[in-house]
Amino acid sequence: MKTKNLFNLVKVTTLSLGLFITSCTNESFEESPENLETPQLVEKYFKGTLIEVEELENGMFKWGDVEFNPEQLQDEKTIYDSNQTPGEIDAKLGLASGVRKWRDNTIVYVLDRSLTSNQRDVTFKAMEEWTSKTNIKFKERTNERSYVTILNNGDQCNCASASLGDNGSRGRINMGVRTGVGVMTHEIGHTLGYLHEQNRSDRDQFVDIFPENIQNGAISQFRVDNNSVNPGPFDVRSIMIYSSFTFSKNRQPVMLEKNGDRIPFRSVLSAGDIAGTNKLYPAGDGGGGDTDTCEGIDEWVSGRQYQVGDRVTYRGKLYERDFSSWNLIKECDTTNPPADICDGVAEYNRFTRYNPGDKVTYRGFLYELQSNRRWSNQGRCGN
Template sequence: MKVFCLSLVVLLLVSSSWAEVEKELSVSELLERANRDRTPDFDEPALIGGDIAVNPDADRNADPCTSRGCLWLKYTDGIVYIPYYIANHYSSREQSIILRGMESFSAVSCIRFRPYQNGDHEWISIESRSGCYSSVGRQGGGQTVSLDRGGCLYHGTVQHELLHALGFNHEQTRSDRDNHIRVYWENIIDDMRYNFNKINTLNQGTPYDYNSIMQYEKYAFSKNNQPTMLPIPNNNVSFGQATQMSQNDIIRLNRLYQC
């Protein structure tokens, strides 16, 4: 009996430890893990940057927000209402994670996600497809935000993909990236180097943010377990470890939508 009790205690401690590790994973690490062995269906889009859905004919170095305009529309009451549809294959617990992620925007900005209604011409469709991904900004009509039940249902990953849908790119592709991050091209998987190309981003007058939820961690797309990027001038500065939106992420969101 004592042996059984001791084994049970050890099992509970190990389980607790595993759960703690799970909680501490950054959004960047969760996304990389969820999309690592992605096997997309025939009707799913190509991805850049690991989780950004793009048109096959799109210019991968262009920012839709600066090249054609991608903001969701603001109503006369000053609120940006974004219709959403959540696929019914999610459990109630999974739906609550998604809803909590959407509600977190209401608390800090003029963004309001509301259920899809007949007559809506633009909306986001949240579905469990292959991996975690979203287009950047408003696309027109229905646009998919994929939150795979197999690895994307965390508060931070929901925020990350919704920020893409609202018009935000990854921090490491910022136009002023080279002043803050050194990219080690030789360590990047050969056919993934384009993910580090800078684009003409809208930075909203805010400083480079190592703590942004949109900043990937230092081993992203590494082919040899060596860093693909490090902060400069101090390589020891922590970055890419965000688990939720930073204050700068919130400031940029409010400036972009003039909340």
């Protein structure tokens, strides 16, 4: 039986990647160690859609293998404007923070001391899968403000979780002791900003979902998300799709292709993953210098649908579309902007009361609070 909007049916009581998955590589997602207590779940909104997440000790929230920072979620339903005007967001930065691309196509990382030699080897092989086939690059952190910390979660499983997109200094990937290259490649996809392929709004045209076979509490992993921004058309071969047996409770398939074919565990990037990533993270996207020109860039048009990576001019400024908002690149008449406009400016704190004229840094950008209680994006911070 096919189902839609599954996230309203039951609560998530198992926050792990499912078991009973087979592939020609003998690698599979596994559930977390047994005898774990059922996590306490809370309801939050992600870009206007209600989801149930586990609150972690570090203040992050976990949904399946995806981790959200508090500013990516809201307690109340808000109208998510996918075609917002460049330059302004609501007074609470988190309401529009959503998901951000990595600057310069580069994921900056820190390898935690907890990692084993095998986990390091797996990490580098997964990185190579992305760098050898797409425009994505990796750089070990020196003094960058935005980076992802790769940690050993201590679980004896081929499992992992990752924060969604660029999360400033709070990004992380948590690896199980036996995490394989395929799983790690999948988690890097989340770090790039991608959700699961089976959550896409058009998925029912390509696959059938069988909720009667899904583990109790895991059905929200197969919900339809109208805000999914995975690149390109639906791709049943994507590294970001679950297999036919992920979260199966009875060794029966939870998802099949329309023709009845099983979906195996994917361990390498598909042609769609490669093409889509190179579209969202195009070659030569340096995020500064001579590539940031207003010449030949059309003015923003209200009502027009824009894609991630699109650039527009608006009121004399150049903007680039991110997953959830517009990022200011530069003033159109400014050839050499300051090296770092964020020097001496404190990071945004959601518990601080700000006044008009106050400036904060937030996930690699400088914001100024306007008299109408809306934050104005003042541009990227320098490294």
